Amino acid sequence: MESLLMTMYRNIDRNKIQFDFAVHTREKCLYDDEIIALGGKFFRFPIMRKNPWRYKKAWDDFWKKHKDEYSAFHFHSPTFANVIAMKSAKKHGVPIIIAHCHNTHANRGKLQFIHDIVHKYHSKHMERYATHFFACSKPAAIWGFGPDYQKVFVMKNGIDLSKFSYDGKVRQQVREKLSLEDKFVVGNVARLATAKNQSFLLDIFLN
Secondary structure: OOOHHHHHHHHHOOOOOOEEEEEOOOOOOHHHHHHHOEEEEHHHHOOOOOOHHHHHHHHHHHHHHHHOOOOEEEEEEEEOOHHHHHHHHHOOOOOEEEEEEEEOOOOOOOOOHHHHHHHHHHHOHHHOOOEEEEEEOOOHHHHHHHOHHOOEEEEOOOOHHHHHHOOOHHHHHHHHHOOOOOOOOOOOOOOOOHOOOOOHHHHHHHH
């Protein structure tokens, strides 16, 4: 989600539209300096799981103060077990609330079944919280919003292709650095998580 947002943020006309960011950490993160340089602001919120009442109050306080400053609230999430921020935005009259689903499942360990029940309930009643519905794919749209996915705008995760174009000089430098000049190399950069479908990669290697 962070990579997608930053790709969009770097390429939009920031004279016409500006992004500000709600985050759930007090620590400095990878893109903080770049966002500030591009004109964005941060609003920091507590962790919902630690204190749901404090979390809800934080959002209510935020929208009471800032509701007239924003044309839209874009809620990015891999799951809709937590819709407190959207509910608060609607209560305070934010005109456009976008629910954006970025996954086809959730992994919450021992509490997975509770998480899935809450997500499924919210998915069936998403019109109560959001005015627009986005997803990164058709399967994500179905998982996030139910079988009536025609109402969902599928926005694929675009990338800046120029950053991945072939450069023979860079290729040679990296191979020399890693002592791989004459080797057959297959690279994979991704988390070891179900969402990244690493088992499919292993099937390709084995077959």
